[in-house]
Amino acid sequence: MTEPQIALFMLGLFIFLVFLGFPIAFTLMAMGIGFGYYAYFDADRMWRSFNRLDEMASSWDSFSLWIEGFFNNRIFDLFINQTYTVMSNEVLTAVPLFLFMGYVVERANIVDRLFTTLNIASKNVPGSLGVAALITCALFATATGIVGAVVTLMGLLALPAMLKARYDPSFASGIICAGGTLGILIPPSIMLIVYAAASGTSIVRLYAGALVPGLILVGLYLTYVIGRSLLQPSVAPKPKEGEVPDMPTGQLILLLITSFLPLAFLILAVLGSILFGLATPTEAAAIGALGGMLLAVAYRALTFQRLRESVYLTVRTTAMVCWLFVGSYVFSAVFSYLGGESVISEFVSGLNLTPLQFLLLAQLIIFLLGWPLEWSEIIIIFVPIFLPLLEIFGIDPLFFGILVALNLQTSFLTPPMAMSAYYLKGIAPPEVRLTQIFAGILPFLAMVFISMAIVYIFPQAVYGLPELFYGR
Incomplete structure (x- = not known):
């Protein structure tokens, strides 16, 4: 076998071992060292x-x-x-800090208060519980960036309330599963930090570029929830008299100030300090971690047990990301040294694709990879294979990264491997079937594809804020 053939065999063997269930980080390191011993043998x-x-x-x-x-x-x-x-790597230093902020917020009972307040405030809106759940998911997902944590907590908190209010189980499940994935895209997203480290793209420009597409996706979700509640009231019945307490305006404002504003202020302070150049992402993440602890103290929810759990989960997740990077770097270095990257580059160049066709092909491959793999594995292992090809087709890594972030929403929402559905099923009442959750997810999956089409057609949705803040 020639060295390029060995490189392709190496890639194929890795994919085979992943499907067998071997730990991905250690598989990457073992294969990188094993094939690298042959490649660098003297x-x-x-x-x-x-x-x-x-x-x-x-x-x-x-x-x-x-x-x-x-x-x-x-x-x-x-x-x-x-x-x-x-x-x-200074960029990756922000990962444990943002993770710690999210885990502390998750354990501080802030989300419970937020959901209750938004439910009362939006009681006259069609599908009010669904709207409240979706907004809570968006804020919480933005604060944590951890899909499993958001879907699980909101499933425990909002799903029983919606089922009690006679919401269609499929409709209610779809709202929670889709809302829980928003943290992948909306800044301060951990996924974008990892992409920045893998691609060398400015994390600040990525955050600015992701903001408008993220808001577009949230807007599409809300439009669907309200629109379907109006057209099909049976899926989201209006609350009966007394189900949602009436509250004087002053008391409602006070409730919003004490539950909604602190978390929103924390997120905006972290994001604003990054976008306006007041702090680096790592410094802003440190502020966010401190702010999360202060919020927990203010809500009298910071105990030693919760703090210890937050630290443990932060260390575990950070170690996973870092060792994935180590394995990926070693694997990709050996793969390139053997000529695998050149083979792929020459093959794709020989297809005579237009930039749009290449983008569609790359997004299709990432969409399919999202079934068996987590977003971290896709970003760290497979996206670097596409990065050298971007220059050939004249595609900006910033634009490509935002499309990937949008696309990765689908990895949690596409049956039969929709992980958000399995997270929700694990804590949902027994009468909520997995097939019902899958059915509820599909309309939101369509919203993701619509948002991707909008970004394709109007790329200024990505470039607008980065150019406004930082120039071309």
Whole structure:
């Protein structure tokens, strides 16, 4: 086999092992080191060490020299250097801080108060519970960026309330599953931080570029919820007299100030400090982490147990992301050294695709990868394969990144591998069937595709804010 063929075999074997269920980070590292040992093998370098074995007086010295000869391969230097590069990456420093902010907010009972307040405030809006749940999901998903946490918590909080209000189970489930994925796109998104580290794109410009598409998607979701509630009142009946308490305007405003404004202010302060250049993403994330703790203290919800859980979950998730990066960097370096990247580049160039056709093909591949893989694995492992091709087709990595962020919403919403549906099913009442959740998700999946089409047709939706804030 030629080296490019070995590179393609390496990629195919990795995909096969992933489908078998092997841990992805360690599979990447093992395959990178294994194939890298072959790629960087220098027989003369190794045998120079082995030829000294006869000079050794003891068997232990001989064994030590044999080990030295075996490890005398540049792949081990590459692995150490890539590990150091990832762990010292300033962009990735923001990941644990944003995660910690989200986990603290999740455990501070802020979302419970927020949902109750929004439900009372929107009681005259068609599908008021659904609107309240969707807005709460958007704010909470923005604060945490952790899909499983948002869907699970909102499933425990909002789904029983909607079912009690006689909402159609499918409709209610779709709202929670779709709302829970918004944190992937809307800043301060952890996914965009990871993409920035993988692609070398400015995280500040990515945040600015993602804001309008994120609001478009939220607007489409709200339009669908309100529109369907008007056209088909049976899926979201109006609340009966006394189901939602009447509240004087002054008391309602006070409730909004104490429940909605603190979380909204925290998010806007973090995002605004980044967009207006007042702080780097890492500094803003640190402010957000401190703000999350202060909110928890203000709501009298910060206990040692909750703080310990937040720290543990933050460390676990951060370690997963960082080791995925290490494995991906080693794997991609060996893959490129063997000529795999050149083969793919020449193959795609030979298809004579237009930039639009390439974008559609790339998004289709990412859409399909979203079935078996998490967004972190797609961004860290597979998106870098497309990045060298962007220059060939004249595509801005910023625009490509926002499209990928939109597309990754579908990885949680596409049956039969819709992870948000399984998160919700795990905590939903027994009478809510998985098929009902899948049916409720599909209209929101259509909204994602519509938002992607809008971005394709009107790219200024991505470029508008970055150009306004930072120029071309």
